[in-house]
Amino acid sequence: xxxxxxxxxxxxxxxxxxxxxxxxxxxxxxxxxxxxxxxxxxxxxxxxxxxxxxxxxxxxxxxxxxxxxxxxxxxxxxxxxxxxxxxxxxxxxxxxxxxxxxxxxxxxxxxxxxxxxxxxxxxxxxxxxxxxxxxxxxxxxxxxxxxxxxxxxxxxxxxxxxxxxxxxxxxxxxxxxxxxxxxxxxxxxxxxxxxxxxxxxxxxxxxxxxxxxxxxxxxxxxxxxxxxxxxxxxxxxxxxxxxxxxxxxxxxxxxxxxxxxxxxxxxxxxxxxxxxxxxxxxxxxxxxxxxxxxxxxxxxxxxxxxxxxxxxx
Ligand code: RIB
Ligand code: CA
Numbered sequence: 686x687x688x689x690x691x692x693x694x695x696x697x698x699x700x701x702x703x704x705x706x707x708x709x710x711x712x713x714x715x716x717x718x719x720x721x722x723x724x725x726x727x728x729x730x731x732x733x734x735x736x737x738x739x740x741x742x743x744x745x746x747x748x749x750x751x752x753x754x755x756x757x758x759x760x761x762x763x764x765x766x767x768x769x770x771x772x773x774x775x776x777x778x779x780x781x782x783x784x785x786x787x788x789x790x791x792x793x794x795x796x797x798x799x800x801x802x803x804x805x806x807x808x809x810x811x812x813x814x815x816x817x818x819x820x821x822x823x824x825x826x827x828x829x830x831x832x833x834x835x836x837x838x839x840x841x842x843x844x845x846x847x848x849x850x851x852x853x854x855x856x857x858x859x860x861x862x863x864x865x866x867x868x869x870x871x872x873x874x875x876x877x878x879x880x881x882x883x884x885x886x887x888x889x890x891x892x893x894x895x896x897x898x899x900x901x902x903x904x905x906x907x908x909x910x911x912x913x914x915x916x917x918x919x920x921x922x923x924x925x926x927x928x929x930x931x932x933x934x935x936x937x938x939x940x941x942x943x944x945x946x947x948x949x950x951x952x953x954x955x956x957x958x959x960x961x962x963x964x965x966x967x968x969x970x971x972x973x974x975x976x977x978x979x980x981x982x983x984x985x986x987x988x989x990x991x992x993x994x995x996x997x998x
Contacts, residue, residue: 689715690807690808691715691716692808693708694720694722694723694753694795694809694813695736695811696724696725696814697726697736698769699774700925701812702905703991705736705739705743706901706998709740709743709745709748709998711933714937718749718798718802719751720736720748722750723754725765726764726765726766726813727766727773729752729755731773737784738780741780743901746783746784750786751786751787751790753792753816754792757862760859760861765854767915774908775911776907776908791817792821792824795817799821806833808835809832809834809871811838811932812837812838814856814859815855815859816858816859818865819861820862830871832871832872837873837932838876838932839875839877840855840856840863840875840877840962841877841962844877844878844882845878852960853878856960858960861953867951874976876931876932877962879980880942884930884931884987885923891909893988894906894909894992902995913925934990941987943981944980944981947964948973949962949976950962950963
């Protein structure tokens with residue numbers, strides 16, 4: 686079976702970086718056509734630098750990395766240095782990447798790739814605010830029906846918010862973009878906090894990764910050593926939730942996950958609940974389902990997959 690063609694749209698972010706490493710470690714299953722960076726956890730200049738650092742850490746510098754949108758569609762940028770540190774990739778010692786940014790804007794790459802590749806053969810893996818995807822859909826509506834699947838980390842329902850009491854960060858930063866994607870009609874699978882908070886990088890799991898005793902093993906463990914602080918302090922959890930790698934793990938082993946096809950709408954007006962993903966989990970409205978909303982995961986199976994793949998780099 687040929688490898689699945691994917692584009693990763695991302696705002697690295699330690700958990701984004703782990704997701705990118707997982708994809709880079711799985712070339713038999715995933716054909717990573719390119720990485721498009723978006724402003725989110727930290728400004729675009731840093732997310733596009735961190736994506737290249739991650740590729741260099743994996744020794745995979747042939748993947749084109751594009752800079753995309755440097756701000757949400759219609760709002761000022763909100764960042765999350767309090768979670769990811771000033772660099773966005775605090776933890777390991779970092780370096781100035783040698784690989785250059787690819788020529789062109791990330792949104793143009795998304796449009797061009799979807800128009801070039803056969804319809805229904807490219808999956809958009811979104812790990813940050815949905816600004817690039819929404820901008821591409823707005824500028825080139827013809828590409829929407831050519832998308833195989835949007836697999837996004839974003840939103841929350843039973844788990845409620847992590848940046849406000851009601852909203853998850855990726856949706857909160859650009860709720861208008863999220864609304865465009867949810868209403869686009871593109872087949873969409875959502876990895877909300879409901880599931881990502883169940884895949885925690887606990888100490889034993891991080892030590893197993895460190896014990897790989899490879900450059901990638903140490904790089905990953907040192908990122909996770911730093912990344913857990915916010916969630917352990919806020920939730921008292923036993924480790925940092927590996928939000929973004931759930932998107933890639935879904936493509937590699939979907940059987941690790943379970944969810945429900947529901948309607949998801951995004952709050953874009955209320956200051957109180959801006960960015961909230963209103964998932965009709967119990968089917969109490971007549972709104973048509975527009976997303977597979979994942980609620981559960983086999984956490985041990987997830988970390989076994991992640992560790993086995995990281996060992997390949
Ligand atoms: O709320 C978690 C999401 O926001 C993750 O994608 C994390 O990297 C940040 O972008
Ligand atoms: Ca992210």
